[in-house]
Amino acid sequence: MDLSYSPEEQAFRAEVQEFMANELPKELSEKVRLGDEALTKEDQERWHAILNEKGWLAQNWPKEFGGAAWNAVQRHIFEEEAAKANAPRIVPFGLSMLAPVLMKFGSKEQQDHYLPRILDGTDWWCQGYSEPGAGSDLASLKTKAVREGDHYIVNGQKTWTTLGQHADWIFCLVRTDPDAKQQEGISFLLIDMNTPGVEVRPIILLDGTHEVNEVWFTDVKVPVENLVGEENKGWTYAKYLLTHERTNIAGVGFSQAGLESVKRIAKAEKANGKPLIQNPHFAARIAQVEIDLRALATSNLRIVSKASAGEAPGIEASMLKVKGTVIRQEINDLARRAVGPYAMPFPSESVEGDNMAIGPDYAGPLAAQYFNYRKLSIFGGSNEVQKNIIAKTMMGGGR
Amino acid sequence: MNFDLTEERQMLQDTLRRYLREKYDTATRNKILDSDEGMSAEIWAELAELGVIGALFTEDQGGFGGGGFDIAVVFEELGRAGVVEPFLDTAILGGRLLGAVGGQDDLVEEVIGGAAHLALAHGEPGARYDLTRVESTAVADGDDVVLNGRKAVVVNAEAAGHLIVSARESGAVDETDGISLFLVPTDTAGLTMRGYPMLAGGRAAEVTLDDVRVPSSARLGGVGAGWQPLHDTLALAHIALAAEVLGAMVSATALTNEYLGTRKQFGRPIGTFQALQHRMADMLIELEQARSAVINAAGYLETDSRDLNIAGARNLISRVGRLVAEESIQLHGGIAMTQEYELAHIAKRIVMTDHRFGDADYHLERFIELSAA
Numbered sequence: 206m207d208l209s210y211s212p213e214e215q216a217f218r219a220e221v222q223e224f225m226a227n228e229l230p231k232e233l234s235e236k237v238r239l240g241d242e243a244l245t246k247e248d249q250e251r252w253h254a255i256l257n258e259k260g261w262l263a264q265n266w267p268k269e270f271g272g273a274a275w276n277a278v279q280r281h282i283f284e285e286e287a288a289k290a291n292a293p294r295i296v297p298f299g300l301s302m303l304a305p306v307l308m309k310f311g312s313k314e315q316q317d318h319y320l321p322r323i324l325d326g327t328d329w330w331c332q333g334y335s336e337p338g339a340g341s342d343l344a345s346l347k348t349k350a351v352r353e354g355d356h357y358i359v360n361g362q363k364t365w366t367t368l369g370q371h372a373d374w375i376f377c378l379v380r381t382d383p384d385a386k387q388q389e390g391i392s393f394l395l396i397d398m399n400t401p402g403v404e405v406r407p408i409i410l411l412d413g414t415h416e417v418n419e420v421w422f423t424d425v426k427v428p429v430e431n432l433v434g435e436e437n438k439g440w441t442y443a444k445y446l447l448t449h450e451r452t453n454i455a456g457v458g459f460s461q462a463g464l465e466s467v468k469r470i471a472k473a474e475k476a477n478g479k480p481l482i483q484n485p486h487f488a489a490r491i492a493q494v495e496i497d498l499r500a501l502a503t504s505n506l507r508i509v510s511k512a513s514a515g516e517a518p519g520i521e522a523s524m525l526k527v528k529g530t531v532i533r534q535e536i537n538d539l540a541r542r543a544v545g546p547y548a549m550p551f552p553s554e555s556v557e558g559d560n561m562a563i564g565p566d567y568a569g570p571l572a573a574q575y576f577n578y579r580k581l582s583i584f585g586g587s588n589e590v591q592k593n594i595i596a597k598t599m600m601g602g603g604r
Numbered sequence: 605m606n607f608d609l610t611e612e613r614q615m616l617q618d619t620l621r622r623y624l625r626e627k628y629d630t631a632t633r634n635k636i637l638d639s640d641e642g643m644s645a646e647i648w649a650e651l652a653e654l655g656v657i658g659a660l661f662t663e664d665q666g667g668f669g670g671g672g673f674d675i676a677v678v679f680e681e682l683g684r685a686g687v688v689e690p691f692l693d694t695a696i697l698g699g700r701l702l703g704a705v706g707g708q709d710d711l712v713e714e715v716i717g718g719a720a721h722l723a724l725a726h727g728e729p730g731a732r733y734d735l736t737r738v739e740s741t742a743v744a745d746g747d748d749v750v751l752n753g754r755k756a757v758v759v760n761a762e763a764a765g766h767l768i769v770s771a772r773e774s775g776a777v778d779e780t781d782g783i784s785l786f787l788v789p790t791d792t793a794g795l796t797m798r799g800y801p802m803l804a805g806g807r808a809a810e811v812t813l814d815d816v817r818v819p820s821s822a823r824l825g826g827v828g829a830g831w832q833p834l835h836d837t838l839a840l841a842h843i844a845l846a847a848e849v850l851g852a853m854v855s856a857t858a859l860t861n862e863y864l865g866t867r868k869q870f871g872r873p874i875g876t877f878q879a880l881q882h883r884m885a886d887m888l889i890e891l892e893q894a895r896s897a898v899i900n901a902a903g904y905l906e907t908d909s910r911d912l913n914i915a916g917a918r919n920l921i922s923r924v925g926r927l928v929a930e931e932s933i934q935l936h937g938g939i940a941m942t943q944e945y946e947l948a949h950i951a952k953r954i955v956m957t958d959h960r961f962g963d964a965d966y967h968l969e970r971f972i973e974l975s976a977a
Contacts, residue, residue: 335938340869340938341869341870341937342869342870365938409942409944410942410943411942411943411948413943474732475732476734477732477778478777490965538926542958542963546727546757546960547756548803548958549757549759549803549804549959550800551801551802563798564729564810572803572955572956572959573803575955576803576951576952576955579933580938580941583937583941587937588934589880592879
C-alpha cells in the first residue's frame with residue numbers, strides 16, 4: 206500500500222497546473238465559476254482548440270489517432286486540476302463516446318474521415334440513445350431504420366439530447382430488425398443533422414436552461430456507409446461505449462472543487478454575526494460530506510489504478526456512479542443552503558442588460574444548480590439501474 | 605380530541621380547492637410565471653372575492669378567521685396548486701403585522717378586499733435568518749423620521765403600495781429592543797428598488813433607503829418596540845409556509861404515485877418494482893409526519909409552546925420537503941427535470957421555502973434553545 210503519487214505523476218500534475226495557469230482564459234474560468242450554463246458553443250470550441258494545440262484534447266485516444274494516450278491516473282490528475290481551475294468540461298460526445306467506438310468497430314474510411322474532424326472541431330457530435338419510452342430500459346428503443354437501396358430511411362424520436370442544438374452530427378441507436386429480440390435488432394448509425402427530416406426541439410429544464418433537446422426524424426435518408434460495424438450489432442457497440450469511458454464517473458474533481466467553493470462561501474457568509482463556517486450545524490454538514498468524499502477519492506483511485514493496469518472496471522464503476530452523484534448533489538445542496546435568502550433570486554432572468562449580481566456574486570446560480578444537478582442521479586444510467594447492475598452481479602441473476 | 609375541520613373551514617377548503625382546480629392549471633401558472641408582474645391580478649381579485657384573504661384575519665381585524673387552522677387550511681390549498689401569488693407577503697407579513705400593531709384599519713380593509721398589496725422589508729444583506737439583526741437606522745428629525753439602510757430579497761416589493769420597514773432607533777445591531785417599524789409608501793423619495801424574479805415564482809427586490817423621510821406618524825406601534833409584533837406575525841408566517849409545503853408535498857407524492865402506475869420500463873409499470881414501492885411508502889410515511897407537524901404548529905399557536913412547535917414543524921417540514929422533492933424527481937426520472945412538467949414547479953416551491961425565514965438548521969437551533977429554556 207502506498208497512497209502517494211509517483212515522481213512522474215507529480216511532475217505531470219505540476220505540468221497540468223502550469224498549463225491551467227497559463228492557457229486557461231480567465232473569461233472561461235470565470236463563467237465556469239459562476240455556473241457553466243453560461244458557456245457558449247464558441248467558449249467550448251475555444252477551450253477544445255487550446256487543448257488540441259497542446260495535444261491534450263483526446264486524452265484517451267491512442268497516439269496513432271492523434272491522442273494523448275494517457276493512462277487512467279493521468280486522466281484522473283487532469284480532471285482534478287481542471288475542476289480546481291474551473292476549466293470548462295470537455296464535451297464528451299465525439300471525443301470520448303463516439304471515437305472509441307469508431308476506433309474499435311468503425312471502418313478505416315470512417316476512422317480517417319471522422320476522427321480528425323472530431324479533434325479539430327469541424328464536427329460537433331451529439332448522442333441519440335434515449336427515447337421518450339426508452340430511458341433506463343434503453344433496449345426498448347423504437348426509432349426505426351429501414352434499408353432502401355443505398356440508404357436507410359429513419360423515422361422516430363430521440364430525447365434528452367445534450368447540446369444537440371449545437372450539433373452537426375448525431376450517433377444513433379436505431380432498430381433495423383423489428384422482429385428480433387430487443388437487443389438483437391439494433392444498429393449504430395451516424396446521421397448528419399442537416400439532412401432533411403431532422404428536427405431539433407428544445408427542452409427547457411426546471412432551472413430555465415436549454416441544454417437538452419428532442420430530435421425528431423421524419424423519413425430521414427441516411428447513406429448505408431454511415432452504418433458503424435455490422436447491421437443489428439449496435440447493442441454491442443452501445444454497451445462498449447457506455448462501459449468504455451467511465452473513469453471520471455465518480456466526479457471526484459468536481460466534488461472537490463464544489464466543496465472548496467462551499468467552504469469559501471461559508472467563510473464569507475455570516476450567521477448570527479459570525480462566519481457561517483463556524484456554525485456547528487453547517488460545519489457538521491460540510492465535514493460529513495468531506496469525510497465521504499475523502500473515502501470516495503480513494504475508492505476512485507483504487508479503481509483507476511486497476512484500470513491503468515488494464516483491468517476493465519465492472520460493478521465498481523456503478524458504485525462510483527451512485528456514490529459520486531449522491532456526494533455531488535449533497536455539495537450542491539450545501540451551496541444553496543449557504544447563501545440563505547439570497548438563494549431565492551433567479552438571476553438568469555435578471556433585468557435585461559443588467560449583469561450586476563443580486564446579493565453576493567457567488568449566490569446567483571446556486572439554487573438553480575441544485576435543481577439542475579438532480580439530473581446526475583438520473584442520466585447516464587439512473588442510480589436505480591446502477592444498483593440493479595450491482596445487485597444482479599453480486600447476488601446472481603437468478604434471484 | 606377532534607381532528608376534523610370545523611364546518612366553516614371545511615367549506616373554505618372545498619371552495620378554494622375547487623376554484624384552484626378549475627382556474628389555476630399548469631398552463632395558467634406558467635403564463636403567470638412568465639409575466640412581468642409575476643402574478644395574476646385577476647386571480648388575486650377573484651380569490652379575495654371568495655374570502656380567501658378575509659379568512660386569514662380575525663373578526664376584530666375585519667376578517668372571519670385568522671386562527672392557526674384558518675391559515676393552515678388556506679396555505680395548504682395554495683401549496684397544492686403551486687400558487688405563486690403573494691398571499692404570505694401581502695396578507696400575513698403585511699396585513700397581519702398591521703393588525704398586530706393596530707391603527708391601520710383602513711389599509712387592512714383594503715388588503716382583505718384585494719385592493720392593496722404590502723411587503724415586509726425586514727431582512728438585510730448579511731443578516732441571513734437572524735430576525736434581530738437590523739442595521740438600517742431611523743433617526744428622528746423634528747416631526748419626521750429619516751430612514752437609511754438596505755433591505756434584502758423583499759418579496760412583493762414592486763407590487764406593494766406600502767412597505768413595512770424595520771429600522772433601528774436604539775440598541776446594538778443584534779438586540780431585540782430598539783427596532784421600530786414604519787409604514788412607508790413605495791413612492792417616497794429616497795426609496796429605490798431593484799426588482800427581479802425568483803426561482804420558485806413571484807418577484808422580489810433589493811431595497812435601498814437613502815434618507816427616506818417619513819412623518820413620525822408612519823411609525824407602527826411604539827418607539828423601538830417593533831420586534832414583538834414582528835415575532836408574533838412571523839409565527840403566523842411559519843404556519844403558512846409549513847402548510848404550503850405540506851400542500852405541495854401532497855401534490856408531489858400524488859403526481860409520483862400516478863406516474864409510477866403509468867410509466868413502463870422493462871415491460872411493466874415501474875410502480876410494480878418493490879424497490880420503488882418502498883421509496884414511495886417512505887415518502888407517504890413522512891408526509892403524515894409533516895401533516896402532524898403542521899397541526900402541532902397551528903394547534904399550539906395560542907399557547908406557551910408556540911415557538912417550540914413552530915421551530916419543530918419548520919425543521920421537520922424542511923427535512924421531509926427535501927426528501928419528497930428529491931425523491932419525486934428521481935422516481936419520475938428525466939420528465940421531472942423539465943420546466944413544463946407540473947412537478948418541476950412544485951419541487952421548487954417545496955425546496956425554496958427553506959430560504960424564507962430559516963432552513964432546517966436554523967429551526968433546529970431555535971428548537972434547541974427553546975427546549976433548553
